Amino acid sequence: MAKRRREFRILGMTPSEIFKEFISGSTGKVAMALFIILVVVSIYALIVLPPNFAEIWNNPKYWQLNPQYAPPAWIDSVIGPVYSQQIYVNNYEYSVQQSNGVTYITISFSVDYKYDKPWSEMFVVINNPAIYSLSQPPVLSITVYRPDGSEIVLGPLPIDRRVTTLGVVPEVVGQVNLFYAEKYHITGVIPTGSSATPYIFYTVDGGKLTPLKGVYNFRLVFYVFSQNASSLINKEDLEIVLQGQIYGLMGTDNEGHDLWLGLLAGFPIDLAVGLLTALIIVVIAVVIGIVAGFYGSLVDEGLMRLTDFVILLPAFPLLIVFSVLFRWNIWYAVVFLAIVSWGASARIIRAMIMQIRNAQYIESAIIAGASRMWILRNHILTQIVPYILYLLVTNVPGAILTLTSINFLGLAGSEYPTWGMLLYYAEVFGALTSGYWWWVVPPGLLVAFVAVVFILTAMASEPVVNPRLRYG
Amino acid sequence: MGLARTLAVRAATLVILLFIVLFVISFALAGPASKILKDEIMMETRSIIMNLMLHGHYNSTQIQQLQMQIMTQLENAYGLNKPPVIRTLYIMYNMIVFNWGYSYFPSEYGNVGGGKVIDIILSALPGTILLDTFGILLSALIGIEIGLRSALKYGSRSDRAVMYYAALSNGIPQWWLGIVMLLVFAFYLSQIHSPISFPVGGIISPKYYSLWLTNPLKIFTIPQAVLDLLWHFTLPLITVLIINVGGWAYFARTVVLSISQEDFVTFAKIKGLPEGHIVNRYIMRPAAPSILTNVFITIPFIIFGGFLVTEMVFHWWGLGYVYNIAIVGSPVPDLPVVVALTYASTLLYIVIIFIMEIVYIILDPRLRE
Numbered sequence: 151m152a153k154r155r156r157e158f159r160i161l162g163m164t165p166s167e168i169f170k171e172f173i174s175g176s177t178g179k180v181a182m183a184l185f186i187i188l189v190v191v192s193i194y195a196l197i198v199l200p201p202n203f204a205e206i207w208n209n210p211k212y213w214q215l216n217p218q219y220a221p222p223a224w225i226d227s228v229i230g231p232v233y234s235q236q237i238y239v240n241n242y243e244y245s246v247q248q249s250n251g252v253t254y255i256t257i258s259f260s261v262d263y264k265y266d267k268p269w270s271e272m273f274v275v276i277n278n279p280a281i282y283s284l285s286q287p288p289v290l291s292i293t294v295y296r297p298d299g300s301e302i303v304l305g306p307l308p309i310d311r312r313v314t315t316l317g318v319v320p321e322v323v324g325q326v327n328l329f330y331a332e333k334y335h336i337t338g339v340i341p342t343g344s345s346a347t348p349y350i351f352y353t354v355d356g357g358k359l360t361p362l363k364g365v366y367n368f369r370l371v372f373y374v375f376s377q378n379a380s381s382l383i384n385k386e387d388l389e390i391v392l393q394g395q396i397y398g399l400m401g402t403d404n405e406g407h408d409l410w411l412g413l414l415a416g417f418p419i420d421l422a423v424g425l426l427t428a429l430i431i432v433v434i435a436v437v438i439g440i441v442a443g444f445y446g447s448l449v450d451e452g453l454m455r456l457t458d459f460v461i462l463l464p465a466f467p468l469l470i471v472f473s474v475l476f477r478w479n480i481w482y483a484v485v486f487l488a489i490v491s492w493g494a495s496a497r498i499i500r501a502m503i504m505q506i507r508n509a510q511y512i513e514s515a516i517i518a519g520a521s522r523m524w525i526l527r528n529h530i531l532t533q534i535v536p537y538i539l540y541l542l543v544t545n546v547p548g549a550i551l552t553l554t555s556i557n558f559l560g561l562a563g564s565e566y567p568t569w570g571m572l573l574y575y576a577e578v579f580g581a582l583t584s585g586y587w588w589w590v591v592p593p594g595l596l597v598a599f600v601a602v603v604f605i606l607t608a609m610a611s612e613p614v615v616n617p618r619l620r621y622g
Numbered sequence: 623m624g625l626a627r628t629l630a631v632r633a634a635t636l637v638i639l640l641f642i643v644l645f646v647i648s649f650a651l652a653g654p655a656s657k658i659l660k661d662e663i664m665m666e667t668r669s670i671i672m673n674l675m676l677h678g679h680y681n682s683t684q685i686q687q688l689q690m691q692i693m694t695q696l697e698n699a700y701g702l703n704k705p706p707v708i709r710t711l712y713i714m715y716n717m718i719v720f721n722w723g724y725s726y727f728p729s730e731y732g733n734v735g736g737g738k739v740i741d742i743i744l745s746a747l748p749g750t751i752l753l754d755t756f757g758i759l760l761s762a763l764i765g766i767e768i769g770l771r772s773a774l775k776y777g778s779r780s781d782r783a784v785m786y787y788a789a790l791s792n793g794i795p796q797w798w799l800g801i802v803m804l805l806v807f808a809f810y811l812s813q814i815h816s817p818i819s820f821p822v823g824g825i826i827s828p829k830y831y832s833l834w835l836t837n838p839l840k841i842f843t844i845p846q847a848v849l850d851l852l853w854h855f856t857l858p859l860i861t862v863l864i865i866n867v868g869g870w871a872y873f874a875r876t877v878v879l880s881i882s883q884e885d886f887v888t889f890a891k892i893k894g895l896p897e898g899h900i901v902n903r904y905i906m907r908p909a910a911p912s913i914l915t916n917v918f919i920t921i922p923f924i925i926f927g928g929f930l931v932t933e934m935v936f937h938w939w940g941l942g943y944v945y946n947i948a949i950v951g952s953p954v955p956d957l958p959v960v961v962a963l964t965y966a967s968t969l970l971y972i973v974i975i976f977i978m979e980i981v982y983i984i985l986d987p988r989l990r991e
Contacts, residue, residue, distance in 0.1 A: 176782060177782075177785065177786075177789075180786075455635075458635065459635075459639055459642075462635075462636070462639055462972075462975065463639070463643070464643075464922075464926045464964075464967055464968050464971045466926055466927050466930065467926055467930075467963070467964045467967040467968065468643070468647075468964065468968075470945060470949070470960070470964065471647060471650075471960055471961060471963075471964040472650065474949060474955045474957070474960050475650050475651060475654075475658065475957075475961075476650070476654060477658075547792065547793055551793075551795055551928075552927070554795055555795065555797065555927075555928070555931045558795075558797065558931060559931070559934070559945075559946070559949055559950060560949065560950050561949065573798065573801070574950075577801070577935075578950070582801060582804055582805060582809065582822065583809070583822065585805065585809050585810065585813065587805060590801055590802070590805060591802060591805075593798075594794070594795060594798035594799075594801070594802070597793075597794075597795055597798065598790070598793045598794040598795070598798070599793075600793075601792070601793030601794075602789055602790055602792075602793035604793075605789045605792050605793050606789050609785065609789060
């Protein structure tokens with residue numbers, strides 16, 4: 151005789167039947183596909199981002215070579231070569247000479263300038279502190295050979311810090327101004343306070359500044375006032391960066407943060423806060439629901455009054471005021487939000503348990519001598535598990551949206567950049583009045599994406615948890 | 623008799639809720655959050671001292687004495703020298719009698735009422751009422767109509783489209799859509815010198831602003847001002863409609879679907895009644911109260927959720943925008959305004975809930991017994 155296998159069934163369906171029911175509608179398929187995308191991107195984000203990403207993000211020095219407020223780099227392939235790309239010069243010629251106690255290090259490279267908007271700045275970075283802290287710092291002189299045959303000589307500039315910003319040195323500004331005065335007889339080309347670097351790439355045509363396109367050759371000579379300095383400035387320690395006007399996949403913000411990384415970082419943190427809030431809500435709701443539904447009478451009455459209270463609380467204004475008063479970070483906001491939003495879920499759980507409790511088979515079980523715990527474990531918990539999962543899913547989008555809103559007010563922040571915080575800084579730094587769409591559109595889209603994934607999942611699982619909606 | 627009792631119990635619950643919220647906020651303000659108050663006193667003292675040093679002749683010991691004196695005086699004025707329990711009660715009392723004090727930065731609010739918090743909040747009410755009433759009622763009307771139609775065509779392509787639209791509009795933050803609308807219809811339209819472009823925010827043009835703040839009703843007697851208001855109103859209203867219609871449609875669809883599965887509907891179909899008759903008599907009638915009551919019950923939740931932040935984005939002179947000024951627009955959080963706003967919101971919220979519950983009882987005959 152074949153042994154009868156005990157089947158695991160929830161709501162009269164085996165797990166594979168539930169899955170089939172879920173996937174049967176088009177909503178279920180879409181939800182499933184989006185969910186997989188969400189999980190894959192989140193895992194990718196966790197792999198790509200370094201573990202100390204929060205520290206890096208909040209360190210302005212790390213981002214200082216990036217352009218500020220730069221649109222994404224791919225817009226050049228859409229509207230043609232208008233904005234110059236960020237260039238990290240690494241294929242340069244490198245030679246060392248020594249004479250009379252001075253070491254000359256010559257570096258030459260060329261760049262092809264074919265854009266309408268030139269590079270906004272040029273940085274010379276020396277990563278070896280032994281060099282820029284010499285008693286007599288090295289000196290740098292730069293010669294630029296322009297496509298029209300003219301040349302601009304810049305420097306000598308003392309190299310006494312890690313990052314030398316070429317265009318803001320007063321001497322360089324003077325030299326570029328002088329170049330325009332001698333060659334084109336116009337004075338004061340560079341407005342006070344702006345960098346001289348872009349003006350290296352301009353010419354004067356009909357009395358107006360126009361970009362001069364072509365190949366520019368740069369020759370940098372470092373004068374180091376000591377013997378054997380070749381070991382001091384070598385290729386690993388030297389970086390030359392031409393700061394573009396566009397950057398990366400998603401552009402940059404006011405501090406030059408690579409927004410692509412900021413958006414990626416939003417996946418783990420926003421999912422974490424959303425899921426954690428939903429989890430706490432559901433745990434409280436289940437405990438309250440079971441206690442109320444199971445013990446009945448006075449306990450039930452009291453707990454339901456409490457639930458009514460919680461449902462009525464104006465969660466968002468309270469979240470604002472406490473975030474201001476206590477200077478909460480996002481984790482406190484998560485806990486608070488969960489504590490004021492479990493009401494509706496608890497009501498649903500209680501209603502479920504009341505329904506189950508009055509069923510015939512529970513009565514039979516009690517007559518047969520089953521203990522409360524046994525009934526709870528074998529009859530009640532197994533039946534409410536799908537509802538618990540369903541509530542978990544339905545509570546996530548609301549939590550993410552509320553926490554994004556509170557972040558958008560600049561409250562309840564975290565070290566890790568959330569999408570709401572990106573939007574807050576965008577608003578504060580005038581993204582709206584200056585049209586920085588790349589800073590405003592993607593974070594909101596991602597919030598909407600994550601919320602929609604959970605909403606669709608909830609919608610698709612409605613036929614599973616609500617048998618009346620199952621259509622043949 | 624029973625009706626009066628139900629309402630009385632409900633009113634009592636709501637009043638207790640208000641007191642609990644009030645107590646928690648006051649206690650937080652009096653106890654753990656008093657450090658913020660101390661910081662602000664320190665800042666205020668420093669600015670007074672700076673002024674004195676610029677305009678008077680004092681030596682350093684005199685300055686130090688003065689500083690101490692001002693600090694203790696201010697701390698006494700704010701009641702920081704009293705025990706937290708007394709201060710909590712004191713704050714609660716002041717809140718209840720609408721003595722909400724003065725804003726730290728009255729100029730940020732256009733010096734409404736000389737910086738009196740109650741006047742600032744009162745001046746913000748008309749804006750909130752305007753946007754919320756129109757936004758909610760219009761979106762509910764449109765949404766319910768769409769929901770009905772899609773439920774009657776269950777499973778069709780348009781029905782599925784409504785479902786996805788509902789999911790999407792529930793997931794998009796309303797205020798973010800507002801930002802995008804501003805970017806497109808205010809910033810880019812004026813960028814390309816389009817003849818029609820919308821304002822980048824605000825409730826009304828600057829020349830009418832002072833009138834709006836003091837006497838908003840008078841605005842409606844000036845035709846140009848009304849047009850100007852409508853011009854400012856367009857983008858916020860469209861944003862609110864796009865987001866809220868989906869939710870209503872989905873809800874109405876669910877209600878109508880569950881009713882159209884009832885036995886009496888099936889029976890009517892078997893009887894061979896005409897389709898229009900079934901919809902009007904057998905589906906719409908039982909569905910109406912439950913849809914309408916839901917509209918009323920959710921109003922306060924909608925207002926004090928997404929609408930607040932939407933007002934901030936559009937610089938729409940309402941409670942939300944005042945919140946924004948008090949939190950983000952001021953050098954330090956403007957505590958009197960933030961706290962009073964939260965209390966005022968809770969009060970308003972509770973009043974609305976109570977009114978809606980009366981409407982609910984009137985609409986649903988089962989509850990009258």
